[in-house]
Amino acid sequence: MHLDHRSPHHNNGAIPAPWELGLGTRHSYLVIEIVSMFWLAIILLAAPSCVRAQATAQTNVAPELRECYTDPRLLDRNNLPPATMPVLISIIQSIEDHPNARDFNLRQLSVLILQAFRQDGIEYHQPDSSIATTSNVMPFAPTFHSFYRNKLLLSRILPANLQNLANSTVNSTLKCALHRMFSTTVDARVRGDENKCNQLSQYRALRTARGLREHLLKDDFEMLDVATLNSAKKTGQMRQYNPNDEVDVSNLNNFDLSERQTLLLSQCPILDGVVSTRWGAVSAGNVIAGIAAGAQPQTIPISELARGSIINQPNIQSFVTALYPATLSGDLAEAVLIQNSQSGSQSISVGTAGSWNSTQAPRYFMIHAPNGLNNIEMTDPEMRGDIDGFVLGSSITTLLQSASQIRLSQVLDMYYTARNGVLDPTRRACNRQTLSQEVIPTANLVAETLAFTAVLDTNMPLRGTIIGGLEQPVNSAVTNFQSYARNNFNDLNCEFTESNTVDFRLRTNLYLVVDVSWPYQTIYPAISYLLDKIEVGKYGSSVTLLTAFDGSIVINKTFSLADFHSEYTLSRHQSMLGGINLETALTNIRLLMSSELDNERIVNYVGGNSTVLLFLLNTAVQSNVAAMEQARILNETVPDLRVLYASSTNQFDALWQLVRDMHNDVLTIALSSDGTNVERNMNSVVSRVELIGRRIINPTCGSDFPSSAKSGQVHFLDHVEPGYINYYSISPNYFYNYNDNSKVRITRSTAGVGNLVVCQSRSWSQPRQTNISVGAEQSDVVCQTIATSGTRDVEINLRGACGGHMTINSCPFFHISVQSVLPTTTTALTAVCTDRACRFPYDIRYQVQIDDFGCFSGCGSTTVSLTLLLFAFFYNLL
Incomplete structure (x- = not known):
């Protein structure tokens, strides 16, 4: 077994020959024999590993x-x-x-x-x-x-x-x-x-x-x-x-x-x-x-x-x-x-x-x-x-x-x-x-x-x-x-790469609800494209596969792109239950999401990935009052969840009552049977998911949102790559009342090249220092800088953030971004992040701390529910 590839003249670390130690001939042979036996034992012990390798x-x-x-x-x-x-x-x-x-x-x-x-x-x-095939x-x-x-x-x-x-x-x-x-x-x-x-x-x-x-x-x-x-x-x-x-x-x-x-x-x-x-x-x-x-x-x-x-x-x-x-x-x-x-x-x-x-x-x-x-x-x-x-x-x-x-x-x-x-x-x-x-x-x-x-x-x-x-x-x-x-x-x-890619990383927990009537060769490339775009992986997004028949789990939540593709095969797709039952699916999904919120309360989860529920429909659906009620409860009891529908044909009339934003949350993806137009059709879905920021939540709320639950002072750690930006959204369910002490504090905790810029907005979901928006949206963006030295944090007060809004549902989300801004002369980056939570060694770590978030739920609002049902009833009569 060959153990050393160096030249014989390179005796680095080798045992010296006996005659090099000045020993006599008899002693030399004795030493040689001992050394030989030593190395033979080592080789024999190592042999199984080496042979296998x-x-x-x-x-x-x-x-x-x-x-x-x-x-x-x-x-x-x-x-x-x-x-x-x-x-x-x-x-x-x-x-x-x-x-x-x-x-x-x-x-x-x-x-x-x-x-x-x-x-x-x-x-x-x-x-x-002419030779019979043999099994050996x-x-x-x-x-x-x-x-x-x-x-x-x-x-x-x-x-x-x-x-x-x-x-x-x-x-x-x-x-x-x-x-x-x-x-x-x-x-x-x-x-x-x-x-x-x-x-x-x-x-x-x-x-x-x-x-x-x-x-x-x-x-x-x-x-x-x-x-x-x-x-x-x-x-x-x-x-x-x-x-x-x-x-x-x-x-x-x-x-x-x-x-x-x-x-x-x-x-x-x-x-x-x-x-x-x-x-x-x-x-x-x-x-x-x-x-x-x-x-x-x-x-x-x-x-x-x-x-x-x-x-x-x-x-x-x-x-x-x-x-x-x-x-x-x-x-x-x-x-x-x-x-x-x-x-x-x-x-x-x-x-x-x-x-x-x-x-x-x-x-x-x-x-x-x-x-x-x-x-x-x-x-x-x-x-x-x-x-x-x-x-x-x-x-x-x-x-x-x-x-x-x-x-x-x-x-x-x-x-x-x-x-x-x-x-x-x-x-x-x-x-x-x-x-x-x-x-x-x-x-x-x-x-x-x-x-x-x-x-x-x-x-x-x-x-x-x-x-x-x-x-x-x-x-x-x-x-x-x-x-x-x-x-x-x-x-x-x-140059082309940078101009045609975004400078932020998507991190979302994606729940895919798939209608099995999609041919596998049609829907699988679309799903594959979507998972690549949202970067399912250890440091990014997760994916859970559900069936549209009843919302049951087909593939459990995974952050491994390889594992998902290994499990979602043609045979697995064909084994899924066929048909669509929106009422049953939404009911079971609501129970699943409530369980997730309760688990987050147990582990004191303060923030991280956004949560997106995406229905991929190929069959025409009929939305009934029971399904609409389940959709309303789901949207109100899981406030950070964004529900999207993407169907092979225009089903706006059947789906608009089930979403928060009927103009943007109902999409059409006319996928060809051979899957060759995936990018053109799925980009609308990707763009919608991109606008949903990472969550910052009160972990004490769980699924029942007790009014007495207060967050106190808790935090989580996050990382941003040099030149990239992270977007966050906070639901009004956590800051609805006038609380002078409701705050978010961003604190830089590692060194690294460049400054961190923290921006906030009520109307622009992706606020940044160089915002491309104009008019009122642009003036709504406020930014503060955390330099590499001096002040290390930025504090954002949420007092009165829902002023003028009569209901929680009418109060918009609060949007925050953390952006890494590099000097134009940057030619090298420094490895400042060595723990396994860092995707890259040059990631900049910072802390997101919340103070005195509350728990406010609109799920008991019968007025909103009744209004929705009456509106839907009269709309369907027209």
Whole structure:
């Protein structure tokens, strides 16, 4: 078992030889024997962990990953979460929080994750039709070219690790999802759509599941011409989906394939190991490998990697730096060796375009390969992953010096975000094109690629024997990589990213009430889009799935995007009770919300996420008096709850009586059956949810709102990112009377760059210092500043805030914002937040304190109820 990758000349920390201690020969042999027995015992004790950790470097599918290829449920990727960066971060966060992994730091965890879940090159091998299928043979094995580079990476390049991740750290679904997102391979089997494979797509809805014999890939794809991809603007804009270009991938097993899938090859093979991000598809395994290699920098002698093989390449350096083969030189070496040995060409091609089967549920990434498997060794996602992994790996040691407790999920979250970056606004994915030219030294890349190409040549079987002359193809590969990275990516740049994203984070507890009459392939992309927009996650929003039949819970509240997608599958949707009963649903939901309020009283919950109840209706409903009464009670007894209705057709007449704001809370979402117009329709829902501020409440009120209950002086902690803003709303149910002592105090509790600005308004739900509103709304906004020094808090008095309003229901909410304002000269951010409550290490923590909030409820107002019922009665008569 190889335990140390350093040169023999580097004896750092090693036990000195006996003769170096001046011992005699006899004593020397005795010491040698003792030392040998000592190390043998250590190796034997460590062997189980090491063997398990290196299982993914073996020439068969790792035992812990085999269920991903034998369980039909896990083979169907529609039962796995979508391959997106937020989902990947969600799974990594669950690993970091698991008792099995909480003690691992970033250096250890990045290696352990790769060892546990990444096994490149696993291919499907069609059994010979003349041979009976046996139960002891699984038709998958790591035989694709990417396996050999990854084997070197896991066994000899990345730091050795005697620990392991217990198999119980994640469940089978998330384990297989990670494996698919990390492991690079190509499935080139013919699917029957090759006449249209000269086109690739960006936008397509989810497929529906079919028979188990079609479990590998049965999907419909929307296609987009490659010329459009190449000529697209640098902002990443693409044309809309054309239904006439639709292709059905449904004949995977109807062709006789060769042992290695080489007789019949798809022109648009499926590339595994890819994750969707806003800034292009990325090979996540290369990103994590770069972080792992950079977190523990080391150089490895090429003689150690060749393991006794003869390297017949003169004038190459005698070592490789781990970061290079883990990222850029790894894929470049593959391209050089395969293309040079197959064709003898000195010009090496890099870059292969492709796209996803779906925008909102990306699970299959197709590459454009009209010439079969030729020149696909360094695809666009691999190239992006290499650049991102190199950028992060080259800066990770500096990052760890300033933020030693930083977590792997935080690094990914900071890099793949719209603003701020990895403690440096220039280090983020939207700036990839510039970073690829500035951070990667050309001379080093050539030297490292040449050295690793010679090493990989001794480890990977080729179709010929290279007998020398690698300098020219290596130089060609590096030159073509730099040109491609500079000119061919159509990813969103930072300027476009910032101008097309909001500068606040949504945090809401979303309760989704779904009408099962929606076809799953129609409603699931819409839900997926909504959850991405409200940022369901550990530091953001939660989601609970309910049925419109009776309001019962289908999926319990979760802050994990990965867990929700794992549970909300086609079969789960089809198992939900059909039909809509608004009266029953609203009654049960009211009981659920009352229970939530009582639980908040128990834990003394002062504030946090907003609460939104969203009905997604596809069936025409009839609102009756009983349903209206339940809606009234729900709105009045749960004052912070905002109820929204979004239906496939205009149902305003049936729904307006059930909401607080009939002009804005009843929406129409005319979703197409194939889910291709999701963004255009769901943006109205997202915009409405965005306007609902986080809650500040009196925790003593519970669900019964006793008039004698007073909050006293209580508080909660919150965080804001540099340059971002948090919005809060306070219901008049907590400040209705004239109480001189009802106050809100915002106190800054950590350092950080820039000032905090606290604004307040009664009419503008999102008050800020640079308000875009005009007229009365703008004059209603009052702002105060908390500087980095001096006064550390702002006090807001709520005395008389409902003056002039006869009822609680007529008194508007009180809106507050906390905004981080950065100096225009800011070039770097400081890690000031080290506890696990911080999403990012540069978050600024502050305290929200309330004084003497009361409990005032309008639920007993018979006048309001009677007025509502009479109004509804006469309206329906008209």
